[in-house]
Amino acid sequence: MLNDLDRKVIQCLQEDLPVVKEPFKEIAKNLKVDxxxxxxxxxxxxxxxxxxxxxxxxxxxxxxxxxxxxxxxRVPKERIQAIGSLMxxxxxxxxxxxxxxxxxxxxxxFTMIHARSKRVCEGIIRDIxxxxxxxxxxxxxxxxxxxxxxxxxxxxxx
Amino acid sequence: MDEIDKRILIETQINxxxxxxxxxxxxxxxxxxxxxxxxxIRRLKRKGFIRRISPSFDSRRLGFVSTLIAMKVPKxxxxxxxxxxxxxxxxxxxxxxxxxxxxxxxxxSESNERLEEIINGIKEKTGIDQIxxxxxxxxxxxxxxxxx
Numbered sequence: 001m002l003n004d005l006d007r008k009v010i011q012c013l014q015e016d017l018p019v020v021k022e023p024f025k026e027i028a029k030n031l032k033v034d035x036x037x038x039x040x041x042x043x044x045x046x047x048x049x050x051x052x053x054x055x056x057x058x059x060x061x062x063x064x065x066x067x068x069x070x071x072x073x074r075v076p077k078e079r080i081q082a083i084g085s086l087m088x089x090x091x092x093x094x095x096x097x098x099x100x101x102x103x104x105x106x107x108x109x110f111t112m113i114h115a116r117s118k119r120v121c122e123g124i125i126r127d128i129x130x131x132x133x134x135x136x137x138x139x140x141x142x143x144x145x146x147x148x149x150x151x152x153x154x155x156x157x158x
Numbered sequence: 159m160d161e162i163d164k165r166i167l168i169e170t171q172i173n174x175x176x177x178x179x180x181x182x183x184x185x186x187x188x189x190x191x192x193x194x195x196x197x198x199i200r201r202l203k204r205k206g207f208i209r210r211i212s213p214s215f216d217s218r219r220l221g222f223v224s225t226l227i228a229m230k231v232p233k234x235x236x237x238x239x240x241x242x243x244x245x246x247x248x249x250x251x252x253x254x255x256x257x258x259x260x261x262x263x264x265x266x267s268e269s270n271e272r273l274e275e276i277i278n279g280i281k282e283k284t285g286i287d288q289i290x291x292x293x294x295x296x297x298x299x300x301x302x303x304x305x306x
Contacts, residue, residue, distance in 0.1 A: 002220070010215065017211040019199050021192060022178060035178060042176050042213075050220065051213040052300050056170035060303060062206050063167075070255060070262065084298035091305045096298035099226060105290050110226070114303060140257040146240040147252035150212060151266050153220055 002050075005033070007154060009041050014152055057150075060094070065114040067121035067141065072107035074136040080109060083132050087111050092124050107138065159207075162188050164306045166198055170211060171302050214300055217266050223273055223293070224266040228259035229280075230288035236261060239284045246276055259290060 002010075012031055017023050024042075028035040045051040060068055075083050080098050087096040087109070095112040115121035122139065129135060165188060175183035185195040202208045217224045231239045236254055243249055243263055252263035267273040281287050 010220065013213050014215075015212070019181070019196055019203065019211070021181060021196070023180065024176075024178060039176060039178070045213070046176070048219070049216055052216050052297070053172075053302070054176060054213040055172060055174040056167065056211045057209045057301060058167060058171065058303055059206050059209050063303075063306065065303075080296070084296065088299035091303075093299060094301055094303045097226075097294045098296040098298070099292040099294050102290055102292070105228075105292065110292075110294075114305070138257070140255045140259075140262075142253045142255050144254040145252075146254065147244045147249060147263070148209070149250055150210065151215070151217065151250050152247070153215065153217075153222065 005031075006041070009033075009038065010045075010153060011155055013042070014150060014155070060114050061145075064116055067115045067118045069113045069115075069121055069125070070140040070142065071111045071113050071125055072138050072140065073109040073111070073132075073134055074107050075109045075132075075134060077108075079132075083109060083134070086132065087128070090124075090128065092121075093128075107136075162190065163198055163202060166195070166202065167207065167306050168304055170199070170208065171304070174211065216297075222266050222268055223270050224264065225273060225291055225293040227263050227265055227277065227280075228290040228292065229261040229284075229286055230259050231261045231284075231286055233260075235284070235286075239286065242283050243280060246280075248276065259288075 008031055012027050018026050020026065024038055025035050028038040046054065084096055084098060087093050092113050092115060093111050094114055097110045098108055099110050101108050113121055113124060115124060125139060129137060169184060169187065174180060177183060181195045182192040185192045239261060240252060243252055248266045250264050250266060254260055255262050265273065265276060267276060277289065277291065281289060
């Protein structure tokens with residue numbers, strides 16, 4: 001279970017990591033905890049799965065990825081695990097989630113695929129489709145970013 | 159951008175060192191100095207290539223609930239609807255997409271009740287009721303791009 005210190009640590013970690021020689025020392029100072037203790041906490045969160053990934057988030061579009069597609073696939077339940085793992089191993093796939101379906105929505109596996117052009121993107125998608133032998137999918141390109149901001153746990157709700 | 163910049167973009171996404179001198183460890187991997195790594199990363203951030211360096215939390219493990227919402231919005235109303243949606247703090251990503259469901263956003267909240275409340279609020283304020291609520295069941299990969 002998370003205690004008050006964990007909450008405080010997590011609140012501080014949601015801020016962008018300072019690009020200085022000892023970034024965790026700064027955070028530890030703000031938290032009034034020992035740097036060692038903070039690092040132990042962070043590595044513990046990763047081990048426990050509370051932190052899924054600690055690292056940089058990139059701007060795909062600025063990096064030249066003009067074609068950013070949400071591709072949704074209709075995958076039989078029993079194949080989800082295998083196909084999800086395979087998707088995760090493909091470099092062009094940045095995200096892969098299984099999601100709930102509804103009476104008006106049958107697609108259960110969601111991937112984000114990035115490429116320099118739609119032509120390249122659709123080539124990658126065709127290759128994946130052949131590899132997993134699933135033809136029922138939809139390509140949903142992003143047109144405009146209205147918002148992309150990290151979640152601020154607790155701070156926003158208080 | 160040079161080869162080391164590209165390696166920095168890859169390493170900082172998937173192998174960011176969680177130790178006292180992370181940038182020193184990165185520098186050793188690339189065979190350059192800590193100062194050079196700091197300089198390069200600051201530049202990559204200034205140019206906007208790196209949005210931020212931070213953890214991605216599993217919202218469920220923190221006691222929160224999250225979902226992906228898709229809405230069918232008349233083209234001429236898309237900006238207005240997007241603005242209404244953006245006002246909610248729990249909305250972290252919001253994109254116009256080329257599809258019949260043309261507005262897609264992720265929503266994180268402290269409870270399912272609050273989530274429902276927000277969705278109903280959005281329906282009321284926008285007059286749009288063609289909304290899909292698609293919570294995730296399993297995560298296989300989260301925001302990693304290694305083709306640079």
